Amino acid sequence: MRIDFGKEKFAHRHNGPDETQTREMLDLVKADTLDQLINETIPEGIRLNDEMDLPEAISEQEFLEEFRTLASKNKIFNSFIGMGYYDTLLPNVIKRNILENPAWYTAYTPYQAEIAQGRLEALINFQTMVSDLTGMEIANASLLDEGTAAAEAMSMLFGSRKGKKRKAANVLFVSDWCHPQTIDVLKTRAEPIDIEIRVGSVEDLDVTDPSLFGILLQYPGTEGNVHDYTSMIEAAHENDVFCVVAADLLSLTLLKSPGKMGADVVVGSTQRFGVPMGYGGPHAAYFATSEQFKRKLPGRIIGVTQDAEGMPAFRMALQTREQHIRREKATSNICTAQVLLAVIAGMYGVYHGPKGLKNIAARTHGLAALTREGLKKMGIQIKHDIFFDTLTFEADADKVKAVAEKKEANFRYIDNKTVSVAFDEAKDLEDVKLVLKIIAEASGCENSFDVDQAAGSAELAFGDLERQEPYMDHPVFHNYQTEHEMLRYMKQLENKDLSLVHSMISLGSCTMKLNATAEMIPVTWPEFGQLHPFAPKDQAEGYTQLFKDLNNWLCEITGFDAVSLQPNSGAQGEYAGLMTIRAYHQNNGDHHRKVALIPSSAHGTNPASAVMAGMDVVVVECDKHGNISFEDLEAKAEKHSENLAALMVTYPSTHGVFEHRIKDICDLIHKHGGQVYMDGANMNAQVGLTSPGEIGADVCHLNLHKTFCIPHGGGGPGMGPIGVAKHLAPFLSNHTVIQTGGEKGISAISAAPFGSASILVISYAYIRMMGAKGLTDATRYAILNANYIKDRLQDHYPILYTGKTGRSAHEFIVDLRPFKQSAGIESVDVAKRLMDYGFHAPTMSFPVPGTLMIEPTESESKAELDRFCDAMIGIRKEIQEIEDGVADKEDNVLKHAPHTMRVVMEGDWKRSYDRDKGVFPLEHLRLNKFWPSVSRVDDAYGDRNLVCSCIPIEAYSEGLEVIE
Template identity: 60%
Template sequence: MPTDTRTLAELANHDDFLKRHNGPNGEDVTAMLKTLGMTSLPTLIEQTVPQGIRLNRELALDGPKGEAEALDYLKGLARQNRVFKSYIGQGYYPTHLPPVIQRNVLENPGWYTAYTPYQPEIAQGRLEGLLNFQQMVMDLTGMAIANASLLDEATAAAEAMALCRRANKKSKSERFFVADDVLPQTLDVLRTRAAYLGFELVVAPRARLADEEVFGALLQYPGVDGEVPADLEALIAAAGERQIMTCVAADLMSLVLLKPPGEMGADIVLGNSQRFGVPMGYGGPHAAYFAASEALKRSLPGRVIGVSKDSRGRPALRMAMQTREQHIRREKATSNICTAQALLANIAGFYATYHGAEGLRTIATRIHRLTSLLATGLAQHGIALKHDSWFDTLTLCGVDSHRIQGRALTREINLRYPSDGEVGVSLNETTTAADLAALFDVLLGDEHGLSVSELDRQAQRDAITGIPAALTRHSDFLTHPNFQRFRSETEMLRYLKRLENRDLSLTHAMIPLGSCTMKLNATSEMIPITWPEFANIHPFAPAEQVAGYRQMITELSDFLVEITGYDAISMQPNSGAQGEYAGLVAIRRYQQASGEGHRNICLIPSSAHGTNPASAAMAQMQVVVVECDRDGNIDLSDLQAKAEKHSERLSAIMLTYPSTHGVFEESVRDACRIVHEHGGQVYIDGANMNAQVGLCRPGDYGGDVSHLNLHKTFCIPHGGGGPGMGPIGVKAHLARHLPNHVVTPQEAIDPAAGAVSAAAFGSASILPISWAYIKMMGARGLREATELAILNANYIAKRLEHHYPVLYRGANGTVAHECILDIRPLKAASGIGEEDIAKRLMDYGFHAPTMSFPVAGTLMVEPTESESRYEIDRFCDAMIAIREEIAQVESGTWPKDDNPLVMAPHTMADLAEAHWERAYSRELGAFPSQASREAKYWPAVNRVDNVFGDRNLICSCPPMDAYRDAV
């Protein structure tokens, strides 16, 4: 063997993450460039990215780090966090995530790399998991319908407030009542949202509701200080008689023992499912729940999973129609929701599935019993409690809170200190008898003499409880077989695997969705989210206990500042749409502070994503549409005319760059200049940032604010429809107007700037994913990733251009990181549309590109840099084969109503038919390519009937007979 002359540094390249993240190798790049007729990657970039905006230097970031080195550094940051016993409560609790769910869902790429289930035939597994979640919420709340999750409890409360105003046609009031024992972070978000919806908040003791003229009310159950309000049912009834709609923010675990708000007549019930097995994670991600009465079922915000049928008449699940209403109604939309918390909702639903009703009763009863023992012991020592009712929370009054706090910190215990002389204690699933003894030591001193076992005997003997008799739950819940069958780990494991097998994820194939950037979510990026030092931190833990989190967040913010060209970053928005809203609110706050609060016109190109106009409407802006020219670019003359017309009131423009049409518009600087000349601010949607990182920066070419989809460009996985993160970057003049937080205030931000999310740093526990991605890629790697994303998209466009028209191109004939294929001419000639192609791709083992957005009758394809040339060629071969199938229909060889496209997707049931009387063979239907023969992915159901599902809206688990009868 010849002597190896490589240096030590070169020998360390075996840990080079770039080679693992980026799909094409050097030979692939050369071959792909040859197909494009180009000699080098820089030549492609020069012809694609306008010279006038290009970054002429490398990003000022460190060089790439190996996976082991990056994880070692991050582990060092994690060790700086101090994981205390948390009894803070206030909506967040330690919990036990069953290992079978942690390993097989949270840590399983088959679950976390899937996309939102817009193609239901290849998403039946996660749809069933989400339907379980909805059924769980409906059962526990006593409501008629529930959605498939919202972002967090605070924003769910804001959605409830808006829904009350829309639905309450009989009230003329613009005032909304909030009980003063609502969670403070919820009130913070409500204040922000109400200010831009034109509502007045009335915050007062709940009894005052009887004296207020309001359109709706929010009541907490139990309250933040632990009270289980005995008068809740009477309040709800009295409000209903006065045409006031009532919303109840309820602790989901408490509803195992407490009377459900639905049985009291509440219109809306909302809250957080975090304590159903989801770690606190310094604030998220956690799936909020939202349930409503039958009358509100077609007005429910967010995604709703419904039961429909497939072309064989078998039950099939899908997302109901209203779940994408912001795309349809745009500025008339009532919500800008785009991302849910699907992965976390599935985890919470599986937690209930695994434990069942009897398991949840045991958990909730144990929590309540320990709380009752704590109350009894405190009473024996003369400690006054604020309330004589409780589920899991007690508030001590008239105590030396400073002395107690000192003892608690010495024992590494966090309590809540609502005011001087008061101490709050919230127990949880993980609390033990030993923990209770330690709490007595902290609250009473070491000489208390109490015995937990003796207190327990007393509690059983005297039937001690903190739940008022009138509010004790008597109704059953979780009676569906799905919540009764999977008690053993063996059965649960098989159930989870069975559902996973019904979904297509990145573990099967590329997911070429335009505008959604389905790239590698590397295992090394995912590992840290389950480290206890990140997972088990309460969002309101004292600052000195979260030094590692704060440093990691600061470093990530600094990375993003350099990448975007902005001056400050807010990590609070926990979705892209939430980032849009936060950015527009920052603009409005800045203009108000500058004496220009009258500016309320928002210019939005006609090609924009539907959440743009929806977010503008939520920020109380008036949307004015700017037209696009025939090439898909912003019509500058129309922009100039509308900016001049609305100059006095122009607040902002919302641009997407590269454009939603997948091109780098040459005129972006001119568009920004025009708006600035007329006193407006420039919001640049960061959805397409994957085409910019390392090549250009929105803060350099005219942007004042942008949101960043960390679940796209920066590798947080989509989780089957969430979680996401949408932090915003701003120029210096807007920094003071970023979202602040009432519980965790930030010094550099205006104290009056309210929150947009429940936690100060949004879904903080998934931020290590993006931190690790940037750290391991380094400046060079990030730029190379962007270049390869552009190369892959142009390669696809070139390979497919003779088969499908490419709708838009840049000035030099290239596309950005995605391309739009025009299916309209093919449909006119053959009757085969974009949906038929989307379903047929399933037979080839692929998820469809984005359908009919931003142009109806098209497919938008984005390959990302993570896909290899092999996989991209496999996709292109499938698309070319499908075009040849369309030609068979055009020529009349196959009838328009009997061909493999309109009959797609093909299932095992099709293959097993006794009689095959179709114009094509079984083999062609099910195995159209060599790749599909070698590794077949089977769609779980045939084509789903969307119309039937919307006309017959059923959003609960169907009885098992429905499946049996269908078979």
């Protein structure tokens, strides 16, 4: 054997099939080579001729060493900036067992509740904590960031106007004490839907103004000031004006809740509940409101229902609100959340409990109070009398900054004469001394204040604003304060969830590929986690280099000229792309170009995003092969030529096919003056073989949590940066605090300048270790794996769409509709039965009702693909038994799936099939069985009896009657 002295290639670990497996798979799909398969799949006219110009691939160890050098360019100063971002201390038991645990971060959105009970319970904890602290009746399971949560509140309340307000009111008054990044996002979201943002002092607000429909207040204000808004909210309600309060959640352990003041909606961030700043994200925003808005509440709500045995179970509630159902009638395009971060924040609340949180808040406030006393003794003028963690005072900002940066501290400089400092959980008395020392030196004052002595007599001083309402009294917030108990509780929840640590998750369009450990390791490095998003840019040179490299690589991969990293989800990327197109048309004087052509097969976010961007949706039909009907597109492009803004197209198509006329489609839109927006959901079938730029698109968002390996995290985080052609680059989004984007750029899309910056390291690592060849091979194997499963299943199930040569792209659709007639079996039955085989169901009933869309990704080996195929073929045999009359049409393994251990252990087994058939349909499952923790959930019951907070412990043994 010849010795190979080369370093081990990461691509060999990422791509599943080896040479032998590849040969066997090619034989089954009847292709001599992988190149032949690709040539038969991707139209020749859109194929790239040259290899991508990317750095040469490096090994995992080389990457980590190289990345350490890049990380060291970030300087971690002591941050007192505040503005909604704070240092925090993530308990190590949560860091190791959730944030760094693939069983938590590789799980999918909990649409299949029976195998997601752990995450769902963790999110119920989050919702309960948020509802309790805000004083509101209901909360969702998180949103993307505080700025976009405020924008969602604005949109929801604008759509809820009644009476005279319905026609006349379009003004949202925004307090000038709101964070500037929130105001920036609100302006972006308001303008296309004809809402006027009016920023001003609350002292000048006239709530009787008939044009006013809502008010947004910050509590505490961005300068730290705390006010009781009860009387203002009462007066607003008397004039049919809604009130939103953006509140700091930690402060609400000490301060009167916004709910007690009468707020309609409360929004904010849970970042300081254990989640690192990460130069802007990801963090879980929260959204809490009253029961009257439960069917309009954006995002996901976790609710309680019962399973087939009458026992309590959790599931995602009121799904008919979501954009994939309501499409252009949706009031939000939100299709994701920040689940992993919400779980962390909720667990932080569980671990500390109400007493621990109150202690943290009191200590934080106490540090600010001591600093105030020291500043007052120096003769420094403090701007506000009542505050929580932030002090704003008069000082020469330039002098203070010069001294502070020498001592590696960052303050907030509001203007030349106004400085602000914010305290947090990670600060102590030494930080108070540091602040006083800096101010004394910069101001030429004597600092004689004895911090240690004063600390002995510090007390809360909120007066009537001190909180009197109880909160977080459920046992879950009192039972796990020791590490042993906390560890066991998290492990108990983890064991209820199926994730990529158990088996492949073959979700079409969602691309559940490997999240390699080497890609994940730097995420928790302090050099990336502890940097404030508004820190001076010269302290973030590591991030700057990361952004520059990643931008260049994504431009090369997409064939575009510029990239914006700001959108922090795929839906945000869609919106950002459409808003960029809108700005381009308006710059050309074409304000009338508002028509968006959208295929009937498009993701539900597409029409929802278009409406949010102020566009009018016109649906384009698909032909019998699942392609866009060129004739219908041509007719509608001609009809709307003068007003055409954009076509939204997914490529390969949502049906998993490379449409041969895609260039003709793009040329047609351009001929009529429109732009082509490409949904990047299926980029996993393009990288290295074709590109949006090559095809003729003008803008494309990239789901980094799909193609570029950021984990799904149980339903978030995600990133959705957009690439654009040269003529659109000047219109990329800017930011009010940190300059980014184009010279004619739109205002901010997300609260942070670079979105969820800390998880960009994952995609950076993936591209750096794969190199051009590795990335291209990943695409080739994604297509091979999909065609292998398709060809193994095609003798058992109808395959709905394929290309001209009979090939699919990286995903394909299995048609289950015939079985409803022949056996009474629907797609949901197959989805639930797959759980008994140890698999998560593929994408169900999208884009075609009654189907499964299967995408295996390149990361799965032939052995895992075969296990999945064996399961699907086994289920087909079970359907055949019903068709042949061998199995009862109602009392069969599919209708009763999934089978829990509790059900199988019942002494009196009354079903028409034996227990083994129910739980061990394949022999290997006897050795390695994943048990669903609840039987099939009753969605209708949960919607009729909506409960969205923690349930009594007794319910687990006595059933749901204890909470009715």
